[in-house]
Amino acid sequence: MNQKSIESLKGIGEKTGKLFQKIGVDTIEDLLEYYPRAYDTYEDPSPIAEIKPDSVMTVAGMLERTPDVKRYSRVQVVTAVLRDGSGTMQLIWYNMPYLHATLKAGMRAVFRGKIIKKSGRLIMEQPEVYTAEAYGEIIHSMQPVYGQTKGLSNKTIVRAQKQALSARLIIRDYLPADLRRKHELAEYNFAIEHIHFPSDRKELLFARKRLVFDEFFLFLMAVRRLKDKRENKTSPFAIQLSDEVKTFQESLPYSLTAAQQKVLDEVYADMTGGLVMNRLVQGDVGSGKTIIAILALLQAACNGYQGALMVPTEVLARQHYESMNELFLKYQINKVPVLVTGSMTAKEKRIAYEKIANHEADIIIGTHALIQDKVIYDKLALVITDEQHRFGVGQRELLGKKGEEPHVMVMSATPIPRTLAIIIYGDLDISVIDELPANRLPIKNCVVDTGYRKKAYDFIKKEVAAGRQAYVICPMVEASEMIEAENVVDYTAALKETLPGMSIEYLHGKMKAKEKNSIMERFASGEVSVLVSTTVVEVGVNVPNATVMMIENAERFGLAQLHQLRGRVGRGKYQSYCILVNGSDQDGTKERLDILNKSNDGFFIASEDLKLRGPGDIFGIRQSGEMEFKLGDIFTDANLLKTVSEEVKHIFSEDPDLEKEENTELSRKLSEYLEKSYDRLNL
Numbered sequence: 001m002n003q004k005s006i007e008s009l010k011g012i013g014e015k016t017g018k019l020f021q022k023i024g025v026d027t028i029e030d031l032l033e034y035y036p037r038a039y040d041t042y043e044d045p046s047p048i049a050e051i052k053p054d055s056v057m058t059v060a061g062m063l064e065r066t067p068d069v070k071r072y073s074r075v076q077v078v079t080a081v082l083r084d085g086s087g088t089m090q091l092i093w094y095n096m097p098y099l100h101a102t103l104k105a106g107m108r109a110v111f112r113g114k115i116i117k118k119s120g121r122l123i124m125e126q127p128e129v130y131t132a133e134a135y136g137e138i139i140h141s142m143q144p145v146y147g148q149t150k151g152l153s154n155k156t157i158v159r160a161q162k163q164a165l166s167a168r169l170i171i172r173d174y175l176p177a178d179l180r181r182k183h184e185l186a187e188y189n190f191a192i193e194h195i196h197f198p199s200d201r202k203e204l205l206f207a208r209k210r211l212v213f214d215e216f217f218l219f220l221m222a223v224r225r226l227k228d229k230r231e232n233k234t235s236p237f238a239i240q241l242s243d244e245v246k247t248f249q250e251s252l253p254y255s256l257t258a259a260q261q262k263v264l265d266e267v268y269a270d271m272t273g274g275l276v277m278n279r280l281v282q283g284d285v286g287s288g289k290t291i292i293a294i295l296a297l298l299q300a301a302c303n304g305y306q307g308a309l310m311v312p313t314e315v316l317a318r319q320h321y322e323s324m325n326e327l328f329l330k331y332q333i334n335k336v337p338v339l340v341t342g343s344m345t346a347k348e349k350r351i352a353y354e355k356i357a358n359h360e361a362d363i364i365i366g367t368h369a370l371i372q373d374k375v376i377y378d379k380l381a382l383v384i385t386d387e388q389h390r391f392g393v394g395q396r397e398l399l400g401k402k403g404e405e406p407h408v409m410v411m412s413a414t415p416i417p418r419t420l421a422i423i424i425y426g427d428l429d430i431s432v433i434d435e436l437p438a439n440r441l442p443i444k445n446c447v448v449d450t451g452y453r454k455k456a457y458d459f460i461k462k463e464v465a466a467g468r469q470a471y472v473i474c475p476m477v478e479a480s481e482m483i484e485a486e487n488v489v490d491y492t493a494a495l496k497e498t499l500p501g502m503s504i505e506y507l508h509g510k511m512k513a514k515e516k517n518s519i520m521e522r523f524a525s526g527e528v529s530v531l532v533s534t535t536v537v538e539v540g541v542n543v544p545n546a547t548v549m550m551i552e553n554a555e556r557f558g559l560a561q562l563h564q565l566r567g568r569v570g571r572g573k574y575q576s577y578c579i580l581v582n583g584s585d586q587d588g589t590k591e592r593l594d595i596l597n598k599s600n601d602g603f604f605i606a607s608e609d610l611k612l613r614g615p616g617d618i619f620g621i622r623q624s625g626e627m628e629f630k631l632g633d634i635f636t637d638a639n640l641l642k643t644v645s646e647e648v649k650h651i652f653s654e655d656p657d658l659e660k661e662e663n664t665e666l667s668r669k670l671s672e673y674l675e676k677s678y679d680r681l682n683l
């Protein structure tokens with residue numbers, strides 16, 4: 001494949017190269033695999049008299065005069081007036097003063113952009129400008145729309161893609177021709193070209209099918225490799241159930257639900273059974289997976305072994321570390337948890353590594369810093385990863401390699417039906433916690449529009465006065481010119497004015513780890529009453545005293561993600577509430593959000609969402625990246641996933657080590673894939 005740097009393309013210098021890196025594109029190969037997020041169909045120009053607000057439209061006409069440039073504090077605004085046979089309209093651009101030099105009075109051109117209503121008039125905002133010839137070339141075609149970043153426009157990405165496609169080497173298709181014929185799959189080079197520039201929907205679907213097939217195929221082959229390696233292996237760690245752990249479980253303030261106990265028994269049976277455990281523990285948000293993990297880790301510790309718990313975020317690692325310390329202190333358990341995270345100082349890390357190496361540490365908690373070479377374990381018998389769809393197979397395997405075949409337990413809150421779970425987690429046995437603790441009151445939900453905010457704030461005020469806490473989620477970190485959605489920074493400032501005297505703080509992924517940790521600690525301790533946050537709190541955060549989850553621009557999130565966010569409340573004994581603020585008046589949005597209104601059950605939500613989207617809907621809002629597939633969606637592409645799973649089984653049964661001649665390329669591609677998934681970990 002083409003590992004040449006993206007800067008080898010014409011017109012991409014160091015500066016643009018850096019912007020590409022920001023979106024995860026370093027090499028030409030990365031670029032070609034940076035697939036469009038959506039496609040635009042370029043329509044015929046509309047007469048100005050017929051334009052409508054809130055949609056993207058095209059108009060063709062003549063500029064009445066050379067545009068004006070005005071400066072308002074930080075923004076430079078260019079305005080122009082366009083005329084066609086049916087009327088005139090205003091065009092407006094922000095921070096693009098150089099347009100002044102190219103757009104002249106009397107010039108004829110085609111403009112395409114979003115129509116907005118401002119002071120009662122219809123205006124076209126940030127239009128793209130084309131000559132009539134240039135527009136003629138793309139009219140009616142499907143043009144790719146890529147995920148962008150500030151400073152890197154769609155046009156630049158399109159240009160780079162075109163160059164990369166024409167300059168690339170045609171690679172040999174690694175899928176055997178028979179297999180392609182059998183499943184009616186496009187040839188690889190064709191698929192790559194047409195996923196970016198399809199001439200119609202049919203061609204796009206054909207290209208997409210091939211690439212989704214590839215994603216599933218390589219993933220399932222990797223899973224299969226893992227399974228073969230691990231299955232029926234004798235464990236070097238003989239574990240006997242400890243009385244100390246039993247006493248600890250009995251002294252907890254609650255007893256385990258029947259479902260938790262059943263799953264715990266399955267985990268114990270694995271750990272004591274003589275073979276290496278490979279188990280997935282699946283349970284809806286708040287079903288109580290953490291205590292299962294703690295009990296299993298304690299069993300390992302009480303047998304003289306170490307156990308590790310790897311979670312996707314630092315906030316979560318710290319939370320687990322602190323709650324474990326508290327628990328152990330309270331119940332006089334003399335086992336030592338140690339935290340390892342990327343943001344610790346070199347000295348802190350060194351101390352932690354020492355404690356791990358000399359076995360002062362019994363339980364090691366951390367982010368993927370846990371799999372770095374510097375961490376040397378002593379008798380690591382159990383590895384638990386809290387997947388929450390963030391870790392790929394590669395990561396799991398690497399942590400596994402740290403010990404001498406440790407027991408492996410994977411926790412996941414992703415509600416996938418059993419038939420799919422068996423495929424995706426083909427290397428693991430599956431346990432399901434299918435019941436919530438009994439003391440929970442179902443969360444009360446509502447879907448409202450922005451006019452409801454005042455009422456919501458009054459409600460938050462009341463809850464805070466009663467000693468409770470609230471989350472407010474916004475999609476953006478800070479204001480953006482490109483996307484109209486609430487942002488954490490401005491929202492917090494405004495909320496502080498609306499609710500004076502209340503302790504309100506914000507949290508987002510761009511903050512330094514130290515700041516994040518301190519805010520999160522202050523929220524967990526109750527010092528901060530309202531946390532305005534991006535979705536960084538989505539995964540596993542546990543503050544049972546929080547009772548209100550208000551989500552701004554709820555329409556921008558996938559239902560599964562909203563369900564995860566909502567799962568941050570209703571985790572204790574208090575009645576909790578979820579307020580979904582719908583910021584869009586588009587058809588169907590409220591209907592989709594209403595699914596959450598109807599149910600608090602993750603499985604139900606996932607299946608209703610699927611019904612609404614339908615299996616053909618490939619551009620709808622994706623379920624927040626369940627797996628690390630770029631194009632494939634395990635729900636909407638479930639049938640293809642099943643087909644691929646059968647095919648993988650078939651290939652391995654005929655050629656277990658991929659040694660047959662027709663599988664040579666396949667074998668090479670699989671090694672490359674495994675290597676790459678290690679690389680992605682940035683070790």
Ligand SMILES: Nc1ncnc2c1ncn2[C@@H]1O[C@H](COP(=O)(O)OP(=O)(O)OP(=O)(O)O)[C@@H](O)[C@H]1O
Binds near residue numbers: 255287542571
């Ligand atoms: N059997 C139980 N009875 C009462 N409370 C419980 C029980 N089991 C766990 N809890 C409490 O429920 C809360 C949620 O549990 P936990 O954090 O383990 O959820 P989870 O399954 O990890 O959810 P998520 O996927 O959202 O992280 C915790 O405060 C925990 O102490």
